[in-house]
Amino acid sequence: MSFLVNIIAALIGDAASDRVVPSAGTSARLTVFASAAMAFLAVFALALSLAAGRVAARWSEDLARNSTIRIAAPMAEIEAEVATVLTVLAQTPGVVSAREVSMEEQRALLEPWFGAGMPIEFLPLPRIIDVTESPEGYDVEGLRLRLSAEAPNAILDDHETWRSALIAAAGRLRVMGYVALALIFGATVAMVTLAAQAALSANVQVIRVLRLVGARDAYIAGAFVRRFALRSLIGGGIGTFSGGVAILLFPDQASAESFVVGLGFVGAEWLWLLIIPLLIAFVAFQATKAAAFRVLRGMP
Amino acid sequence: MQQITASGIYARRLPELGFCVIELQDVSYGYGHGSDLILSQMSLRLAKGSFHFLTGPSGAGKTTFLKLCYGELCPNAGHVRLMGQDSATMARDDLALARQRIGVVHQDCQFLDHLDVAQNIALPLYVSGREITEAERRNLTQLVNWVDLRHRATALPPELSGGERQRAALARAIIRDPDVILADEPTGNVDWDMAMRQLRLLVELNRLGKAVLVATHDLAFIRAAKKQVAARVLRIVGGKLQLAGADL
Structure with missing residues (x-):
């Protein structure tokens, strides 16, 4: 003072x-x-x-509460795997919601690189499921193990690396x-x-x-x-x-x-x-x- | 002549007449390392109420001697004591306080050219770091009048003649009622009448108990002074301090 x-x-x-x-x-x-x-x-x-x-x-904050699951399966199996993943996610504690990213959203995401009007329907794009977590989060390793057993083509990305x-x-x-x-x-x-x-x-x-x-x-x-x-x-x-x-x-x-x-x-x-x-x-x-x-x- | 009274800024009186305010003990001084000594083995006690003249040829070291007396220079050997404290080991603030008790009339006057004459004379009051009192203002006016600079009070130093500068320098030296007055060639630029006025002022201040040391080569001035005051005359010869002969 x-x-x-x-x-x-x-x-x-x-x-x-x-x-x-x-x-x-x-x-x-x-x-x-x-x-x-x-x-x-x-x-x-x-x-x-x-x-x-x-x-x-x-x-x-944003990335910590979001993760994605990418499914790159043969066309014949992909719908079944998407359904399986959504079912697994619905049963997983710590997952608040899970939804498949629509074709329109994927188009918007790719537009900066491919330009507008790109017929992405003909591209072998993987299906993406957007997962929103609860603040407590879920057991990443547990989910990864279950997905490898039930949907082997699904890859969980919790954004940890680039976050x-x-x-x-x-x-x-x-x-x-x-x-x-x-x-x-x-x-x-x-x-x-x-x-x-x-x-x-x-x-x-x-x-x-x-x-x-x-x-x-x-x-x-x-x-x-x-x-x-x-x-x-x-x-x-x-x-x-x-x-x-x-x-x-x-x-x-x-x-x-x-x-x-x-x-x-x-x-x-x-x-x-x-x-x-x-x-x-x-x-x-x-x-x-x-x-x-x-x-x-x-x-x- | 108007009475110049103590300002009372620092109401500290020396304990007794004869108290040594500046003391030089075996002092030697030379400019630069290894150079010849200008002053050698000098001793002097400036006691309260004493009056000394310091004379000698040009270049003898009179100004250097005075600089040692107010702590601008420190001796190469020996001791200079200002108010009882060794100037070489004094704290800077203590040296500043000691200088507030020493009034110096420099040969070149050393004014602040951006301040007018009255402000230059009041400089020792300004640097006290406090407001100037009404009594001090009256003293300032009285002093400006006494040195006959009333009509020049608002002039800047470069506008003054040599004599006016000398008078202003003397006024500045005594504005704070110092215990010692050191004057370096105070009559160098003034006519005989003004020199006598300055002498009367110095004698009067000495009678008020102040120690006075005047460095001058003006022997007529010294002789005139000796008719008015019991002054010792010292002479610097060959770097040594001697008591002058009977001719002075």
Whole structure:
């Protein structure tokens, strides 16, 4: 709590302290711009991370409760095997429903690859049964054994293999988003440090005079820290607002079902946008403070 | 002459007259490693109420000596004690606090060019990090008037003449009622009348109990001062500190 109070006090500062250090000029203005750019990028990195998290959760949930049985039997036996499989599934605990995927649905699934109007009736396509599980699921191995005995051409696919790969991919995407966020804040530290060092170097004579008349390091550093932290806060606010507006202008998620249009914030996730400018200002505060004390330690 | 009174910002009085505020003990100093020493084996005690002149030819090391006295330089050998603390081992904040008790008139004045004259004079008050009191404001006005800069109070330092800069520097050095006043060639850019006014101010401050050390090569100024105050005159010769002869 006292840490926060110290930061707020340092940001508010006093007018006299601000007056004795001349305006930091270009470096301070560049800090506003750099902070705005970093905040804008941070909004997108955060949106990416959150969207990846949502996608991973959705894929995991949807696929975990669905499985399919593919029956590729000779034409003479296929109807009987489909009926057998449906009967077996009806008797299997943990299976909520099972239905055969219709020819029309199969056509829709193949349309992206074969184009519209493809006479798939003449293709030796397997029959597919869509199985919906209860939250507790069913005994996969038990079902597999029973199917091999009663419908040898039926192959159970519980999506485990590619579900794991998809979830892993989404998880990595989320980590990438967080890494991007960390890099953005790291770059902010570097830029603010450079700008602060430039301002400090330009004011070495001022700092020397202040030291000679009895100013303490914290007083001198405070004037620079306050200036850069406030400018970063302003820049961060502008960048975050712009990033938020850009995210809002993305196509509505309900209108299309792809990952890209899912990039955005949902509900309370928007509150993260309040934190970004504060984090940028905090990072600038610490970076300037470190740079200022490093310069001051080298002075008598 | 108007009375310049203590501001009372830090209401700390030295315990007794004669308390040593700055002490140099066997101090040697040379710029850079392995270079010849400019100052060698110097010892001096600046006690409260003392008045010293430091003289010597140009380049003798007068300014270096003063820098050692306010901790801008640390000696290569020996000890410099500011308010009883060794300047080489003092914490930076303690050094800053010690400097608040030392008023320095630099040869080149060293102003902040973006602040006006009054603000530059008030700089030691600003850096205290607190609001300036009404009494301090009155003192500031009084001081600006005394150094005859009332009409220049809002001017920026580059607009001042050499003499005006020197007067402003003296005003800044004493605005915070320091215990010691160190002046480096304070009469370098002023006419004789202004030099005498500055001398009267220094003498008056000395009578208020402040230690004064003035580095100057102006022997006429020293002789005039000795008529008003019991001052010791030190001379730097060949890197050594000597008591000046009877001619001074």
